[in-house]
Amino acid sequence: MxxxxxxxxxxxxxxxxxxxxxxxxxxxxxxxxxxxxxxxxxxxxxxxxxxxxxxxxxxxxxxxxxxxxxxxxxxxxxxxxxxxxxxxxxxxxxxxxxxxxxxxxxxxxxxxxxxxxxxxxxxxxxxxxxxxxxxxxxxxxxxxxxxxxxxxxxxxxxxxxxxVPLNGHVQLSYGESIDKRIEVLKGFLQGGDFRYPSSWLALKLLEGDSYAKKFVFENSNLRDLEEFSRFWDEVAVHEEEFQLEIVDSRYKFVGDITKDVVRRPGVAVETTTDKVDRVLTHKYWGMPIFAAIMFAIFQLTFAVGQDLLGEWMAVAIDYVGGALEGFLVGVNAPAWLIDFIGNGMVAGVGAVVEFVPLIVILYLLMGLLEDSGYMARAAYVMDNTMRAVGLQGKTFISMIVGFGCNVPGVMATRTLENKKDRMIAILINPFMSCGAKIPIYLVFIAAFFPSYGGLVLFSVYALGVAVAFLMGKIFSKTLFKGETSHFIMELPPYRKPTLSNVVRNMWDNVSGFLARAGTIILAVVSLLWVLAVLPLGVEPYGSASILGRIGQFIAPIFEPAGFGTWQAAVGLFSGIAAKEAVVATLGMVYAGVEAGTELVAAIREVFTPLTAVSFMVMTLLYTPCAATLGTIKKETGSAKWTLFSAFYSFGIAWVLSVLVFQVGRVLGFS
Amino acid sequence: MEYSTLITLREGDICKVARIQAGTTATMRLYEMGFNTGARVQVLKNDRGPIIVGLGGHKVALGRGLAEKMLVARSK
Incomplete structure (x- = not known):
């Protein structure tokens, strides 16, 4: 080995x-x-x-x-x-x-x-x-x-x-009272079958280390149990005191060494980091600057990713689709295959892939933020706000990670020390709009709000954050009461982002996006295509197909939100497999080969600006995708909370999108 | 020696950690992060939000609640 x-x-x-x-x-x-x-x-x-x-x-x-x-x-x-x-x-x-x-x-x-x-x-x-x-x-x-x-x-x-085998190990002195007890404990521990030096186990026991306790009590034949428990009772009284003394002894050991081997300037000079922090963590400007940075990221993403590169991508996909269809017609492929490739695969998967440039830009910008050292400042700046809703600043980092994808977002909650903080952070993470949802917003933005792309996108993300805060507040007052843990966070020095890191982090996300487009989205689209053309003889993609009937069965739920069509229902339903599937499905059921523009045109016909907003609110907030739910299950270790996450977020999404639609209608929007 | 809590110190003040009374877990965490007895701490920012201190050439942000529970000895 x-x-x-x-x-x-x-x-x-x-x-x-x-x-x-x-x-x-x-x-x-x-x-x-x-x-x-x-x-x-x-x-x-x-x-x-x-x-x-x-x-x-x-x-x-x-x-x-x-x-x-x-x-x-x-x-x-x-x-x-x-x-x-x-x-x-x-x-x-x-x-x-x-x-x-x-x-x-x-x-x-x-x-x-x-x-x-x-x-x-x-x-x-x-x-x-x-x-x-x-x-x-x-x-x-x-x-x-x-x-x-x-x-x-x-x-x-x-x-x-x-x-080479280890020859002895470092032996620190922890002060007389501890050293003495280590010796006594070593006596008790002798004869046990231990992988660790007995002096270390003794030390850990005095430190109150849970692992060491468990290990010793389970693996040893402790001598003189009675005497040991008497000794142990006496130790337990001093546990806290011992803990601190042991830490101090270690720092003394370290200090004695560094005193001799480290030379540092006597007076600390003000570094660039200090100067930058003066502005970025300012008591009044800190928050607006953070908001401005996020807003700029979305604007830039739109300007470069969509306006500049998006067009090319749409043209390229149209071209590929057209060429494929031409080729298939040329070789006399069966009509069903032409339809599957053109209207199923290219329209569906293409509708997703089209947004790759935008996602590339978004992740490059987020990567810059991550690599620079600003993330810790964002957590710092947000701590007050987070505290007001019963959370703490560190939770905000898991939320920003969730902007990329909720799977690592949920995992990032591991850094939270307190169980209550962590459960809330996990449950609210899916409200952070992930990259996979972007294509959905973009289609609706292109259809109804083409001149306000960056603003709409920013608003959607902001709404997600607001709902997360609200739910955080509610959870911390109801299901997860208790003290919010203290904020302790190191603020690393700012560093110039390195190209390789930024590109690597971008590729991490984008390759995942592409891989999903080629696997799960393709599978979902294929399955839905079959359901859309069966039973034989019905109008394909029509309401009489199996897919249409399933959609019609679900659709009434969404009636109060203004989009009670079977297509929207099917789209949302497939989005639980992976969020990109929403657009892929809409692309397939509404459009043909020329996915991009035609899908947008179709959307413009069946939705209104108001229902578009209510649909976006729905997709932003409803049930997390399967991968996220799987991660929630893994991290909470609880099927109950996973199901809860799936259903309560659907409830919230439904209520809010209905609210948007109904209130909007009363106010005279359409 | 005069003791006060970290939160009462102002920007630029330098102090030494005397005692932390924030519950076992938080106290241990701080101790192990270098806020052990006698550690030299400089207050870099203390206005609104968590307090920022310099410790061994690095910056650490601490919640205000925590800074209230850190007893320090001012050294100037």
Whole structure:
């Protein structure tokens, strides 16, 4: 079996950048703490060997307060990595070495990657890595993961460390009263079949670590149980005190080392980050600036993605469709096949693919935001507002991630420490309008509001956020009462976004979009096409087809919202498979080969501006797609909450779209 | 030594962490993030919304509720 190398370190220290550099993977990176919330695996070749590399979510300690940290801790403690590459941010070495200390206490084989040394040097922070290596007793390699510097040396050191057995491990002193108790505990622990050094287990027990407790109580034949429980009762009284003392001891250990090996300027100079933050986190301007940035993103997306590139795409799809049909007619293909390809596939899938340029632009812009370091500021700026609705600023990050796709959005809630915060964040995430819904809005915008594209799109997103806030408030007052957790978030320094990161993150999303168009959307469209032309003899795509009848059965539900047509009903229904399917279905049932313009023209005939708005509200808010529901199930571990999510969002969507339509009608809109 | 809560400090003030009384979880989290006893903290922003402090050359935003529960010793 090949060796396993785990990457561990503080949030935003560059683990995933290093992982990508090592394995040639394209994992999502960003300049904010909490990008990686899952374990990612890859392989790297060094010499003639292949090694398994595991990227872990960032963590400040092995204490594991949130779900993502639990993932990291579990792997380090029980995943048996052959060696841990501990990625240490050279600009913030004191805090980063805290985790290093914990790894050393555990007797893990560690190699330190002293990362971002370039940034440290530019801030005049100098680390003597040789002295540091000597003090820690493990190799320390200088790296700049983003520029692939030091990667070979790092691999060499990691392999060398993994090959030889560990000789002893770092033993800190935690003060007399704790050291004494560690010795006593070690006595109790002897004879158990443990994978960990008994001094570490003893220490963890004193720290009140739940994993260690469970491990010891389940795996050991503790000696003198009676005496032990007496001892344990006495320890429990002091638990909190011990915890803090142990942390202090570790920081003292770190401080003693850094005092000798790190040189930093005496007076902190005001950095560019400080200057930029003066504006972006300003008490009054912070929020308007955030809103303006988001608004600009949508305007730009529209101007470039739709007005400039969208036309070409429509022409290209028409051309491909026409050519395909011409070819099929030329080779005397059966009529049903021509119809399936032209009216089913090209009209359906084409209606989705047409919007790729726009989605590319949107994700490029969001990528810039992510890579710059602004995300953490957005969370900061929003904290007050979020708190007013019973949530906290960090939740907002999962919401922004949801703008891309609700699947990672729901997963991003793992960074929330508090169960209540996390449940609410999961339940409101689907109101964040994802990229897959964009084609729906665009068709309706093109049909009714062509000159206000950016504004309408921005308003739709804003409505989603507003509904999320409202539901957050309601949930925190009813289903999930309790304290909102405190806001603690590191604000990383601003960095110039790198092209490769921005493009990679864009491609992450766009390739998913394309892949869905080629798989699930194609499958849905094919199935619906069959239903639309059967039973034989009825008018295809007509109300008498199976599809038409299904649609007619559902349609009355949407009557009060103004779009009670069977086509709209079928479209919405298919959207539960994947949101792009809404447009694909509309494209198929309303239009033929020339999907783009013809679909828009058809929509203009059957909808009105008012019903278009109410339909957009519906698609924005109703039942999440299957993939999102699956993720909700996985993250909450509860079928009940998954079903709840599916139904309550439908209810909200229905109520609001009915409200829009009915109130709009009273006000004289049509 | 005069103790006050972090929230009462003004922009530019430098202090040392003395004691955090925010419940076990939040206290441990802060401790492990480097707000341990004696850690040197500089207040960078304290007006509206979370307070921003500099800690070891990095910036950390802390909710106001939390800053009320951090006892610090002013050093100037």
């Amino acid at each position: 090949s060796m396993t190398i785990a990457l561990a370190g503080n949030p935003n220290s560059g683990k995933t950048t290093l992982f990508n550099a090592l394995t040639g993977s394209n994992q999502h990176v960003g300049n904010w703490p909490g990008v990686t919330v899952e374990r990612k695996e890859g392989q790297t070749r060094y010499g003639n060997q292949v090694y398994r590399v595991v990227d872990l979510p960032g963590t400040y300690s092995l204490g594991a307060f949130s779900e993502d940290e639990v993932v990291a801790r579990e792997f380090i403690v029980s995943g048996n990595p052959d060696v841990v590459i501990n990625v240490v941010d050279a600009t913030n070495i004191e805090r980063n070495l805290y985790l290093t200390t914990q790894l050393l206490e555990m007797g893990t084989k560690v190699v330190v990657a002293l990362n971002m040394v370039d940034e440290a040097e530019s801030r005049e922070i100098h680390v003597d890595e040789k002295a540091l290596a000597q003090r820690l007793g493990v190799p320390v390699i200088r790296t700049v993961a983003s520029r692939r510097k030091g990667i070979d040396e790092l691999m060499e050191a990691a392999i060398a460390v993994a090959r």
